[in-house]
Amino acid sequence: YKDALNRLEAESPGTKQRFYWGFLDKQEKSSSVAPSMSEIDQTSLQPCTVCSQPTTAGTCSFCRMMARAKTSIK
Incomplete structure (x- = not known):
């Protein structure tokens, strides 16, 4: 996956950064929906x-x- 991401970055600069920020945004959204361990x-x-x-x-x-x-x- 690292090589594929590096090739995408070489062809389209900023791809890694968009991927990373998108990943963080999805994590933030899913963590607010999922119950915490104390709730469980x-x-x-x-x-x-x-x-x-x-x-x-x-x-x-x-x-x-x-x-x-x-x-x-x-």
């Missing part, structure tokens, strides 16, 4: 209906897997 960490946890461990679902994934395993053993 604010996910609402509730106790599992079976084991009371914290989960984002009604029943935690461990209890769901155990229930599936018990039904497949029968």
Whole structure:
């Protein structure tokens, strides 16, 4: 990619600078839309209906897997 960008710059001066500033503009726009890690960490946890461990679902994934395993053993 570096060689291609250098060839473009040689043929059309200012290409690298436009590419760089365009990249920064897109980063700035996407970062304002994407949730931050602190927003992601604010996910609402509730106790599992079976084991009371914290989960984002009604029943935690461990209890769901155990229930599936018990039904497949029968």
